Amino acid sequence: MENRKVVLEIKNLHVHFITDSETVKAVNGVDMVLHEGECLGLVGETGAGKTTTALSIMQLVPDPPGVIVDGEICFRGKNIIYNTDSENRNMRGNGISMIFQDPMTALNPIMTVGSQLSEVIIQHRKVSRKQAKEMAVQLMELVGVKADRYDDYPHQFSGGMKQRVVIAMALLCRPEILIADEPTTALDVTIQAQVIEIIRDLIEQFHMSMILISHDLGVVAETCDQVAIMYAGEIVEAGHIREVYQHALHPYTVGLFSSIPRLDDDSEKLIPIEGQIPNSAAPPEGCKFHPRCKHCQEVCRLQPPPVQREGEHIYRCHFKLF
Secondary structure, eight states: OOOEEEEEEEEEEEEEEEEOOOOOOEEEEEEEETTTTEEEEEETTTTTHHHHHHHHHTOOOTTTTEEEEEEEEEEEEGGGGGGOOOHHHHHHHHHHEEEOOHHHHHOOOSHHHHHHHHHHHHHOOOOOHHHHHHHHHHHHTTTTOOOOGTTTOOOGSSSHHHHHHHHHHTTTOOOEEEEEETTTSSSSSHHHHHHHHHHHHHHHHOOOOOEEEEEEEEHHHOSSSEEEEEETEEEEEEHHHHHHHSSSHHHHHHHHHTTOOOOOOOOOOHHHHHHHHHHHHHSSSSSTTGGGGOOOOOOOOOOOOOOOEEETTTEOSSSSOO
């Protein structure tokens, strides 16, 4: 991996949502590196800060109340936090694209699917409407949507077909990076597998890098090279997918694996992680995971844990427990 070009680097990213009544610290010091052709899985519970991190990369954090208060997001060697609106519009689609969580709300209900796809191409490329339609139809067919559906409206599509259209829209300009925010959450299991297969094939075909946001460890294992486990706005463990899955070092990661069924384990009960993810407006002192950790000691309550490293495998804990 060392020989591959770095396409995206995030350093010490902090994102807050500031209102009159409170400040929600959604992302707290995230560091992340994405290499050319690599797929990085970002895993964690709802409220961990995964989507906020993605929206920060896309420069789509709603402002107000969202503010990037510190850090760098370097794409193509430039810190895009200081981009102008024009630079951001050019970057989205051309450089970085995103598949949003819910395909039902990602499409304009009063425009045909084909016109929405063509509009993306016209905005980013100097082509005629006829050429834009040809390109849109080509990509529609590539994701399994027939050309004769070009003039249909979103309400005429099933959830799975809408998601295919959204994938096509994200890939129209051949971006360097694709961010997929839980792209299969709203779909049934059979369609989930088809959509993941489409994404994997297109990533390979177009030689893109991808950040896959998910709470499904199985989907991440099938799709990703690297994984980062996120908790309460922090990356608590990260490394090569096989190393983290087979040799988890953070108590939260161990808890995630213990709470899902395994084919090689005949246990009758799963072991859930007790408690809930902390309130980001009033996070606990010390280690943010300590109220839920079975291995908690006094230092965990008082001091934020250091980032420890075993080769390329990193984890944020006071102790080496495993």
